[in-house]
Amino acid sequence: MHTKSDSEVTSNSMDQSSTSPTRSPPRRPLYYVQSPSNHDVEKMSYGSSPLASPHHHFHYYLSSPIHHSRESSTSRFSASLKNPRHFSSSWKKLHPHPDDGVHHDDDDDDEDALHDSSRNVRLYLCFFLLFVLLFTLFSFILWGASKSYKPRVIVKSIVFENLNVQSGNDGSGVATDMLSLNSTVRILYRNTATFFGVHVTCTPLELSYYQLALASGQMQEFYESRKSQRKLAVVVLGHQVPLYGGVSVLGNTKEYMDSVALPLNLTFAVRSRAFILGRLVKSKFYRRIRCSVTLHGNKLGKRLNLTDSCVYK
Secondary structure (H helix, E strand, O other): OOOOOHHHHHHHHHHHHHHOOOOOOOOOOOEEOOOOOOOOOOOOEEOOOOOOOOHHHHHHHHHOHHHHHHHHHHHHHHHHHHOHHHHHHHHHHHOOOOOHHHHHHHHHHHHHHHHHHHHHHHHHHHHHHHHHHHHHHHHHHHHHHHOOOOOEEEEEEEEEEEEEEEEEEOOOOOEEEEEEEEEEEEEEEEEOOOOOOEEEEEOOEEEEEOOEEEEEEOOOOEEEOOOEEEEEEEEEEEEEEEOOOOOHHHOOOOOOHHHOEEEEEEEEEEEEEEEOOOOOOEEEEEEEEEEEEEEEHHHOOOEEEOOOOEEEO
């Protein structure tokens, strides 16, 4: 048997080692991430482990959790660079501004204050409308109650003091009969209201023969308190009133005044105003009065009763 020598074996093994490639474990590139500052993103630095590093350190780095976290951070940062919006939102989450919390609290406080203010305004408005409604209702009640307290106006009597008819001229020089009349009318005014006084005015009192006015007088304005009354005396007179033949009953009797019987009408209107709540609630009363009276020449200076001779409207 032929045995190989040691030199042949050595040469063969060297040939096999030279012909077969040397296998070495693959080296994966390593990434190092540098954290960005608070305001600017710094440049990334990439590198690889040195070839002279020990092989066991390489395996430890791949299997360590720090390596996985850095790889995930690197992948997230690369995606953020591709999507700026996602990067900005991620950056805000990782690095919140120190004033953000305070600003949000201020906004919430402002919104709460605005909500409370609007609610208070609505509440005040409701109270105001309720007050106006109640006040209006109360005013209507008072106004309706006041209408049942109508003042009473009573014409008591009239006295003709003087009657004179004579010939004369009017303002334009036309000759005609001129009449002068003097009389006094007595009136009783009574305020029956229990909770308000009244201001009283009156239209002129007129004594007329049909449509011809012979005398007039004005009653002064006055104030009458609640549950009170007063007696008034109003002078009604006419001076040199041209007749133009309008009073036919005086044509034949002007020389004999004692036989004169002249029918007259006394007319006037009384207006009463009640201020119940200052100037806010007013109540008005009107009384139109018409009295029929006959002037007798032989009863001058005597009081004529008009209690039953007047019509009140």
